[in-house]
Amino acid sequence: MAKLHERIANTRKDFHWKVAHQLCEQAKTIFVEDLNLVGLSRGMLGKHCLDAGWGQFFQILEQCCFKRGVYFQKVDSKKTSQICPNCGTETGKKDLSERVHVCGNCGYTTDRDVAAAQVVLNRGCAAVGQTVKMRGFG
Ligand SMILES: [Zn+2]
Numbered sequence: 001m002a003k004l005h006e007r008i009a010n011t012r013k014d015f016h017w018k019v020a021h022q023l024c025e026q027a028k029t030i031f032v033e034d035l036n037l038v039g040l041s042r043g044m045l046g047k048h049c050l051d052a053g054w055g056q057f058f059q060i061l062e063q064c065c066f067k068r069g070v071y072f073q074k075v076d077s078k079k080t081s082q083i084c085p086n087c088g089t090e091t092g093k094k095d096l097s098e099r100v101h102v103c104g105n106c107g108y109t110t111d112r113d114v115a116a117a118q119v120v121l122n123r124g125c126a127a128v129g130q131t132v133k134m135r136g137f138g
Pocket residue numbers: 084085086087088089103104105106107108
């Protein structure tokens with residue numbers, strides 16, 4: 001049993017490195033949400049977050065970025081799913097079943113995960129003193 005667990009852990013690690021390398025090939029700069037994993041694991045997403053090895057993946061991604069000269073930075077994860085990436089308006093809490101971001105202020109509409117990622121990108125860029133043009137996302 002212990003051996004099996006070790007093998008699963010190693011396979012997962014290999015997979016994480018693969019994904020990390022792929023990401024490093026696509027980007028010169030990577031921003032991630034500084035998720036409170038322990039808090040999340042106690043909350044509604046339950047144990048899945050820890051089981052999925054998110055914490056380990058971020059560590060591997062950070063190491064991978066360091067090795068390959070890709071800029072890596074964690075940004076504040078507060079309300080990334082509640083803010084319009086286009087105009088900055090708070091659009092309110094979304095239920096997990098709500099998959100689409102629709103801004104009542106500027107009309108920007110996109111997948112909720114895409115919107116949250118764009119908020120992370122905006123924050124990351126603000127943190128390093130660059131501005132992003134939203135149109136680039138298509
Ligand atoms: Zn908006």
